[in-house]
Amino acid sequence: MLARFTENLKSKVENFGAVLRFGFQALRLVATEGVPPRLLTEQLFECGVKAIPTTLVSGFFVGAIMAIQIELQLRNFGAEGAVGGVATSVTIRNVGPVLIGFILVGKVGALTTAVLGTMRVTDQIDALTCLGVDPIRMLVAPRLIAAIISCFLLLTIGLIVSVGGGSALAWLNFGTNPWHYISQIPKFVSLESLLTGGFKSLAFGTLLGSVACYQGYWATGGAAGVGKMVRKAAINSLVGIIVADFFISWIISHFLRGIGH
Amino acid sequence: MVGRRVNGGIAGLGRFTWFLGGTLTHLVSQSLRGRAESVIHHIWIMGVLGTPSAVLSLAFLTAVLIYELAFHLRLIVPQDAMIPSFTSLLVLRELGAVVTAMLLGSRVGAAITAEIATMKSTRQLDALELCGVNLIDFLVVPRVLGCVIASVCLTCLATGGALLITAFTTSQSLGLTPRFFLTHLFLFAEPGDLTICVVKGALFGLTIPIVACFRGLNASSGSEGVGSASTRTVVENSVLVILLDFLVSWLWYAI
Amino acid sequence: METKSRDFWVGVFVILAIAMAMLFFWLMGSFSFVQSNPQYFLRFSFAGGVEVGSPVRVSGVKVGRVEKIDFLSGVEGMDRTAIEVTISVARKALAVIHEDSRFFVNIAGIIGERYIEISPGSVESPVLPPGSRIRAVDPPRIDQLLSQGYGVFGRVQEFLEQNEKSVTSFLNQLARVMDDTAKVLEKSDRKKIGQVIDNLSQITSDLRFMTEKIRGPQGEEFFDRLMVLIERAHEIDKPTLKKFFQEEGIRARVF
Numbered sequence: 104m105l106a107r108f109t110e111n112l113k114s115k116v117e118n119f120g121a122v123l124r125f126g127f128q129a130l131r132l133v134a135t136e137g138v139p140p141r142l143l144t145e146q147l148f149e150c151g152v153k154a155i156p157t158t159l160v161s162g163f164f165v166g167a168i169m170a171i172q173i174e175l176q177l178r179n180f181g182a183e184g185a186v187g188g189v190a191t192s193v194t195i196r197n198v199g200p201v202l203i204g205f206i207l208v209g210k211v212g213a214l215t216t217a218v219l220g221t222m223r224v225t226d227q228i229d230a231l232t233c234l235g236v237d238p239i240r241m242l243v244a245p246r247l248i249a250a251i252i253s254c255f256l257l258l259t260i261g262l263i264v265s266v267g268g269g270s271a272l273a274w275l276n277f278g279t280n281p282w283h284y285i286s287q288i289p290k291f292v293s294l295e296s297l298l299t300g301g302f303k304s305l306a307f308g309t310l311l312g313s314v315a316c317y318q319g320y321w322a323t324g325g326a327a328g329v330g331k332m333v334r335k336a337a338i339n340s341l342v343g344i345i346v347a348d349f350f351i352s353w354i355i356s357h358f359l360r361g362i363g364h
Numbered sequence: 365m366v367g368r369r370v371n372g373g374i375a376g377l378g379r380f381t382w383f384l385g386g387t388l389t390h391l392v393s394q395s396l397r398g399r400a401e402s403v404i405h406h407i408w409i410m411g412v413l414g415t416p417s418a419v420l421s422l423a424f425l426t427a428v429l430i431y432e433l434a435f436h437l438r439l440i441v442p443q444d445a446m447i448p449s450f451t452s453l454l455v456l457r458e459l460g461a462v463v464t465a466m467l468l469g470s471r472v473g474a475a476i477t478a479e480i481a482t483m484k485s486t487r488q489l490d491a492l493e494l495c496g497v498n499l500i501d502f503l504v505v506p507r508v509l510g511c512v513i514a515s516v517c518l519t520c521l522a523t524g525g526a527l528l529i530t531a532f533t534t535s536q537s538l539g540l541t542p543r544f545f546l547t548h549l550f551l552f553a554e555p556g557d558l559t560i561c562v563v564k565g566a567l568f569g570l571t572i573p574i575v576a577c578f579r580g581l582n583a584s585s586g587s588e589g590v591g592s593a594s595t596r597t598v599v600e601n602s603v604l605v606i607l608l609d610f611l612v613s614w615l616w617y618a619i
Numbered sequence: 620m621e622t623k624s625r626d627f628w629v630g631v632f633v634i635l636a637i638a639m640a641m642l643f644f645w646l647m648g649s650f651s652f653v654q655s656n657p658q659y660f661l662r663f664s665f666a667g668g669v670e671v672g673s674p675v676r677v678s679g680v681k682v683g684r685v686e687k688i689d690f691l692s693g694v695e696g697m698d699r700t701a702i703e704v705t706i707s708v709a710r711k712a713l714a715v716i717h718e719d720s721r722f723f724v725n726i727a728g729i730i731g732e733r734y735i736e737i738s739p740g741s742v743e744s745p746v747l748p749p750g751s752r753i754r755a756v757d758p759p760r761i762d763q764l765l766s767q768g769y770g771v772f773g774r775v776q777e778f779l780e781q782n783e784k785s786v787t788s789f790l791n792q793l794a795r796v797m798d799d800t801a802k803v804l805e806k807s808d809r810k811k812i813g814q815v816i817d818n819l820s821q822i823t824s825d826l827r828f829m830t831e832k833i834r835g836p837q838g839e840e841f842f843d844r845l846m847v848l849i850e851r852a853h854e855i856d857k858p859t860l861k862k863f864f865q866e867e868g869i870r871a872r873v874f
Contacts, residue, residue, distance in 0.1 A: 108416070161603055164610040171618050172458060176450055179552070179732075182440055189436055197432045198459075201425070202606065205466045209599035213474075217591030224587045276618045291439065326485050326587035330478020333594040337470035342421050345463075349424040352431060408625050412632045517636030524639035550647045554672065558643050 119343070125320070126313030129244045132237075142245040150246070151253030154210040158257045159264050161206045162199070166265025167272040169194045174277055183277070187284030188291025190269050195262050196296045200303040201348050203261040204311070207254050208340040211308075212315035215246050216336040219319025220329040228320070243320060247312045254308025255301075262300055299355050306347055311340040383500075383578050390500050391508060399506050406510025410472045411518050417471075418464050418518055422526035423533075425463055426455055430534050444538050449551040452527055456557045457617075460523035461564035462609050465572065468515055469601035473576040476507055477597040480580025481590040489581075504577045508570065515569025516562055523561060560616055567608060572601050657713060657749030658686065659722075661704045661735070667724040667758035668733045675706045675735040676725075682712035685735065704755070706735055717744040722755035 173190040177183050219242065222228050231238045266285070273279035318336035322328050430451050437446060480503060483489050493499060531545040538545075576597045583593035666688065675683040687705040708716070717740030725736040735755075740747075747753070779786060832838055848867070 157599065157603055161606050164606050168458060168606075168610050168613055171613055172454060175617060176453065180440060185440070189439075193432060193436060197428055202462070206599075206602050206606070208470070209595070209602045213595040213598045217588075217595045221588045221591050272614075272618075276614075291436075326590045327478060327482040329587045329591040330474065330482060330594045333591060333598065334471060334474035334478065337474055337598050338417070338467065341467055341470055342417055345421045345424050349428050352428045356431060356435070404626055404629050407629050407632070412628050415632065513633065517633050520636040520640045521632075524643065550643070553647055555644055555647050558640065558647065562640065 118339070122313050122317045122339075125317045126247065126309065129239055129247045129313075129316065132240050133244050133248055136240060138245050138248055139241075142241070143249060146245045146249035147253060150211045150214065150249050151257060154207065154253065154257055155260070157206060157210050158203065158261045161203055162261030162264035163268035163271075165199055165202045165261070166190075166194055166268030166270075169198055169265070170269035170272045171276070174273065183279070184283070185287055185291065186273055186277075186279060187270065187287030188289075189287075190273075191266050191288050192292045192296050194265050194269065195292065195300040197348070197352065199262045199265050200258060200300055200307060201344060203258055203265075204254075204303075204307040204344045205341060206261075207257060207307070208311050208337055208344070211250050211253055211257075212311040212340050213333050213337050215250060215312070215315040216319035216322075216333050217329060219243070219246070219316060220322035220332045223320060223322045224325055224329055239320075243316045247316050250312030250315065251305070251308040254311065255304045258304035258307065259301070262304075295355070299352070302355070303348060303351055306351060307344050310343045310347055314340045314343060379582070380578055383581075384574060386500050387504050387508060387574055387577075390498075390505050399509070402506040403510045403513075406507055407514045407517075409475075410468065410511055411514030414468065414471055414514075414518060415521060418467055418522040419525035419529070421467060422455075422460065422463055422522045423529040425459060426451065426526040426530045427534055429454060429459065430530060430538070434538060444540065445544075445548065447538060448531070448540070448545045448548050449553070451530075452549045453552055453557065455523060455527060456553055456561050458609065458613065460526070461519050461561050461568065462605055464519045464522045464565065465515065465568035465605045465609075466602055468511075468518065468568070469572045469605060470598050472511060472514075473572050473597045473601045474594045476573060476576035477580040477583070477594045478590055480577060481583035481593045484581065484583055485585045485587075485590060499581070503581075504573070507573045507577060511573040512566055512569040515572070516565045519561060519565030556616075560612065564609060564612055567612065568605055571604055571608065575600055575604065657710065658705055658707050659716075659747070659749065660752045661706060661722050661755040662691075662752065663702045663704060663724070663755050663757050664700075665757045665760055666702045666704065667760075669704060669724050669735060670733070673732070673734050675708060675737065677708075677712050677715055677737045678739055679736075680712075682737075683708040703752075704735070708737075708749075713749065714746060715739045716747045717741060718747050719744040720747060722753055724755075724758040 170186065170190045173193060174183055174186045177186055177189065222242065228238045228242070231241065266288070270279075270281045270284040273284050274281050315336045318332045318339070322332040324331065430447060433450050433454070434444065434447050437443070437450065480489075489499060492502065527549060528546075531549070532542045535542045535545045579593045579597045579600070583589045669685060669688070671685050671688055673685045674681045675685065683706055685704055686707050687703075689703045689705075690700055691703050692700045716737055720740035721738045723736045723738070724733055726732070727734055833841075
């Protein structure tokens with residue numbers, strides 16, 4: 104059984120490698136040949152703009168949840184006055200990107216997988232290849248770039264909204280003045296934290312975009328296959344985000360310590 | 365256009381409520397005798413198979429949380445001894461349940477929706493109905509039961525496993541021993557926190573299959589329909605998890 | 620997968636999860652798997668923030684926890700509603716708690732966690748049996764002390780405000796008197812003052828000589844005679860008195 108487990112692990116790592124390779128292939132194409140702007144805007148709208156309401160709602164509540172918990176913990180020290188700064192700092196560095204990233208896995212990632220998967224299963228991709236068009240350039244690259252840019256922007260918006268959510272909750276439930284809440288932020292949120300949040304947004308976007316495109320592009324098995332691919336893309340993206348979050352935090356805390364403090 | 369969307373939304377909500385009501389009634393009223401087989405099957409797929417990824421994912425997340433809390437706590441009190449206690453608080457109260465639910469929602473939710481949507485697409489559902497099988501009874505209830513049990517168990521195992529693993533892996537860098545870590549783990553936690561964790565696990569375990577089945581049953585046909593339904597499940601589940609998590613936390617901790 | 624094997628693993632899964640949850644509940648002190656610890660019932664009129672689950676320490680060593688907190692009214696010896704705090708104490712610590720032990724609410728360390736501190740009491744005093752009801756020492760109410768302090772300050776301030784004029788004039792006069800005395804002392808001749816003091820001391824020493832004499836045997840005799848005189852004079856009228864005084868005066872050689 105242990106053998107099966109390690110084999111499983113190996114195949115997962117191989118899978119991940121394939122995803123990364125695929126992603127870089129698409130990105131290299133973009134770098135060398137560029138992307139048709141119209142396609143890009145189309146995709147940006149599909150992934151990005153349509154996901155804004157969901158991001159706003161999720162971001163708001165993620166901020167609220169963290170505000171409750173941080174406030175309760177700070178009460179032990181009598182340091183509730185700092186709730187604005189500490190809650191925002193924790194949310195931006197870690198919890199926010201991960202949880203909002205989860206939402207985006209669904210909104211952006213699953214969508215892309217489904218679309219590409221359906222195209223694959225209905226042989227549209229093969230048709231394009233027959234016509235001499237590079238499907239990766241026409242279909243995958245715009246979507247990947249759109250996914251990366253959308254996730255980055257959406258995550259940033261989500262994090263900003265989470266501050267609003269946190270302050271709203273602090274005001275409604277604990278009577279903290281919103282201005283006071285926000286004024287704590289410069290005290291506790293360092294440049295390092297902001298950079299961490301931003302970088303994670305970018306990384307998560309790339310990750311989930313790559314996984315989504317890969318799974319969709321290589322979908323098999325007809326209608327059922329599409330569903331299966333959506334599932335695989337989602338779960339792999341989620342696990343990937345968590346692992347990436349760990350490594351990014353680790354790297355940044357070890358090598359960039361001292362910046363901003 | 366907005367009007368039509370709102371209308372569609374309300375109609376959808378109505379359908380969902382009807383579905384929800386039907387499911388709950390069936391859950392409560394129907395006998396469970398013949399169902400053990402299929403419920404166990406679902407617990408197997410949803411729970412047992414998902415355990416390694418859930419435990420490992422939560423372990424990674426907890427490790428990050430420990431470093432983050434260490435970073436922040438050092439700003440206020442330069443005492444690393446508090447870190448295990450505060451970490452376990454956050455994991456128990458929020459993250460354990462939410463992250464497990466997210467993973468479950470994607471893996472299980474999408475699978476259920478895809479499965480049922482495919483069945484609809486290939487007319488299997490119609491065939492079953494013709495044979496006089498109540499779809500809710502046959503399809504939804506076992507999945508709901510299985511998922512609730514699986515979710516609760518998975519949440520417990522993942523939370524516990526993550527805390528245990530991080531106890532051993534991160535103690536060194538904090539300058540503590542694993543023994544210290546473990547004994548101080550629940551210094552500030554109350555039994556209420558653990559109960560909330562389990563309750564959230566059950567709640568999410570309830571909503572994920574219900575939403576997934578609903579989407580599956582209402583999917584349009586063809587691969588596009590399956591894909592879009594699966595996507596909607598994943599999205600709706602993740603947002604729902606966050607909303608419900610906020611609701612429970614707010615009601616329990618802030619009121 | 621074989622049905623039996625699958626069922627087995629599902630069973631393991633569920634059992635492990637339940638075991639994990641039980642473990643956590645136990646670690647938080649919800650249950651005790653050993654025989655339940657002996658308890659004491661403490662009466663406070665102010666509990667000072669002690670909570671269920673707060674530790675109980677004897678001489679700084681944790682021996683138990685707070686199990687329950689209730690409100691009681693109409694308790695003898697207490698003029699208002701009492702708080703009854705039920706604490707459990709480990710058996711090994713029972714021997715140190717005597718009838719003259721005192722039960723306080725103390726604050727631990729920086730964070731300010733409240734706990735019950737028991738002073739061991741003297742060895743001669745008998746051991747306090749479990750189940751006893753004890754009147755514990757109420758912790759000081761910092762807010763009351765502060766408000767009393769404020770009250771005193773307030774009153775002093777009021778007094779000063781109302782009597783500002785008289786207080787200022789009193790102070791002014793005092794200042795003037797001191798001033799004048801200083802001036803007088805400055806102006807007047809040091810030598811003269813020295814003389815005055817010398818004369819004073821001379822007079823007092825003379826007086827002392829006289830009083831010494833009066834106290835001595837001669838003085839006593841003189842007083843005795845005087846008394847006799849007065850007695851005799853009592854029975855005589857005026858002219859006789861005149862004659863008497865003359866005669867007696869000649870005899871005493873006063874004239």
